Amino acid sequence: MKPALRLMLLAAAVLAALVLGVRVGAVPLTTREVVDGVRGVGDPTTVSIVQKLRLPRAVLAALVGGSLAASGAVFQALLRNPLAEPFILGVSGGAAVGAATAIVLTGALASSGIVSLAALAGAIGAIVFVMRVGVSVGRTLDTRVLLLAGVVAGAFFNACIMLILTFARTETFRAAIFWMMGSFAGATWRSIGALALAAVPALVVLLALARPLNLLAIGEETAAYLGVRTERVKLIAYGVASLLTAASVAASGVIGFVGLVIPHVARMLWGADHRFLLPASVLMGATFVVLADAVARTAAAPTELPIGVVTAFVGVPFFIWLLRRRGA
Structure with missing residues (x-):
């Protein structure tokens, strides 16, 4: 099957997942009601449910899933490490510190704009710190140093989170923990627009680096021999993928597993x-997270499960099955 046809099928899967994500919920809807709700016709209550609640949530889940999967694919290529994932450079830890600080000090809801901005600031701070360490050791960006700096930064941020939560009240403690487990409950068209403004240009840049990434995945010396400006490509790819991860975390909280397994x-x-x-990782990640969010909303209704729990419980068995099948 030609790559273009495969991508078209994956895009159709994203569309089907979005329709399913809007259909399911406390008030089940038919596909016809979903289409009418998107168009703004039919029962006003149904239109409100579709346009203000479920569609923004499904679209945000697709954007976050695609962004995390693309970032994971880039980190795995650059670090040449199968365990690399979007949060490997401490981005999630920095974002969690920012979000937890905002929640504890201001008492803001986990889905509020203040918390998202604080999480974004914390994530960017973590990126800057790790990158500064990575480039300060030598004249080149050493991936081993970068990886170690990310691990150390992540451990430090975890300690900061525990310290912050120690002084939190019961309500703020619960809100901070809920944010760190990931959720799309606060999805709005404004948050979607903000994430799309960061994600679309970032994905375009990463796609433009596809050929250099192919060569870097083989080895830096080989890539340099074939004309790739390795240091420039590494800095751009690291920076763009990290900022893409930071924007995703700020919009939804920490959602693990997606960026690690979907590229695999x-x-x-x-x-x-x-x-x-x-592009395949983007589409598969979008489909997976939209479906996982649908499960999170319905599996234990009226209680909503954390999206990170669902992605792990659903994805890990599937990935193990896929590994066993490949080995056989």
């Missing part, structure tokens, strides 16, 4: 060419 699934099914791997 795409690579197992269709190969390691980043010209196809990156």
Whole structure:
């Protein structure tokens, strides 16, 4: 099957997941009601449910899932490490410190704009710190130093989070923990627009780096021999992928597993060419997170499960099955 046709099928899967994500919930809807609600016709209550609650939530889930999957694919190529994922450089820890600080000091809701801005500031601070350490050791950006700096920064941020939560009241403690487990409950068209404003240009830049990433995944010396400006590519790819992760975390909280496993699934099914791997990861990540969010809203209704719990419980068995099948 040609790559273009595969991408079209993956795009159709995203669309089907979005329709399903809008259909399911406390008030089940038919596909016809979903289409009418998107168009703004029909029962006013249904239109309000579709346009103000479920559609923004599904679209935000798709954006976050695609962004995390693309970032994971980039980090795995640059670090040449199969365990690399979007939060490996301490981005999630920095964002969690910012969000927890805002929640504890201001008592703001986990879905409020103040918390999102604080999380974004914390994530960017973590990126700057790790990158500064990575470039200060030598004349080149050493991936091993960068990885170690990310691990150390993550441990430090975890200690900061525990310290902050120690002084939190019961309500703020619960809100901070809920944010760190990830949720799309506060999705709005404004938050979608803010994330899209960061995600779309970032994804375009990463797709433009597909060929250099193919060569870097083999080795830096080989890439340099074939004309790739390795240091420039590494800095751009690290910076853009990290900022993409930071924007995603600020919009939804910390959602693990997606950026680690989705690129592996795409690579197992269709190969390691980043010209196809990156867009395939974006589409597969979007589909997976939208479906996971639908499960989170309905599996234990009226209680809503944390999205990070669902992505792990659903994705880990599937990934193990895929590994066993590939080995067989």
